[in-house]
Amino acid sequence: MAGHSRWHNIKNKKAKADAIKGRMFTKVIREITIAARLGGGDPEANPRLRMAIEKAKEVNMPMENVERAIKRGTGELEGVNYEEVQYEGYGPGGVAIVVEATTDNRNRTTAEIRHIFSKYGGNLGSSGCVSFLFEDKGIINVPKDKYSEDEIFEKAIEAGAEDVIMDDPEYYEIRTASSELYKVRENLEKMGVEIAKAELTKIPTTTVQITDEETATKLMKLLDALEDNDDVQKVYANFDIPESILEKLEG
Known part of the structure; x- marks a missing residue:
């Protein structure tokens, strides 16, 4: 199995614990708000909003939270104005990474993402540097x-x-x-x-083979740190890791 797919399976398990802490609530609320702002507050006429609401149900978010997020998106309630941003860069082993985020302060988020890349052995690149992959x-x-x-x-x-x-x-x-x-x-x-x-x-469209545990560990720490950032919605990476190493990391 491709490493990126297995990693997302691992992250899905972790997401259940994160939801208890409210981390997933933050991410889902932002997605609902943006979806409502872009496509209106009626989920029947707004497929993106409908899927965001379903995600809210998956993490057991109270419906009053969902309704408030929709109203903020449509302008019925005052709230923070979020924008969608995308970051691209490289991780340990030359792995290409794309980060999708929502933020109310692009400068703050850019600085945080750059710091995470640097701290865990990666490099934040320019727009378009890896998205073509x-x-x-x-x-x-x-x-x-x-x-x-x-x-x-x-x-x-x-x-x-x-x-x-x-x-x-x-x-x-x-x-x-x-x-x-x-x-x-x-x-x-x-x-x-x-x-x-x-x-x-x-x-x-292509993957980088990671064959040593040290590089794999550094990569996983980088990906985890990115996903744990409140502004980050999704992280994509083009790597493949042998099953034996993935089992050690998962354990």
Whole structure:
């Protein structure tokens, strides 16, 4: 399994603990606010907002928090004005890293992200320095114990998906064009397909092989520090690490 995919699985487990501390609440509230500002406060007419609300439910966020975030986004309530920013750079071993963030102070966030890169052996680069190494995609996770490979592949293609990846032991990963994610998800739901998660992501077109534990450890510390920053929404990295090393890091 590609290292970046396994790392995200590890981070998903960690996210449950983070939600208790309120870290995920902060990130989800910002996403809801921006989604409402850009596409309006009606989730039925705003697919991005609808998915953000579903994420809020996943981390057990009270609905009053969700409603306040929507109203801040639409201007019904006063609040902080967030903007979306993207950072690019390199981590240990020459791994390409893309960071998506939301901030109310671009200068502060840039300084914090630069410091994290430097502290953990990476380098913050200029806009466009590594983004060409990733493709924007939509991914939809479907439980493997619910459907056969042939059944889910047929339904996915019929719904408008591009491909189905079978690598994960628990979920089929249905991939779509980024612009088609919401449509494909709706089509699958109409077919009665159970969906565990759906999100926009970046898929690396090439990966860097990390074969020693020291470099892998430094890389993981950098990625963890980036994701733990309140302003950071998502982190993408193009690496592959042997299963034996990943198991040590996960342990």
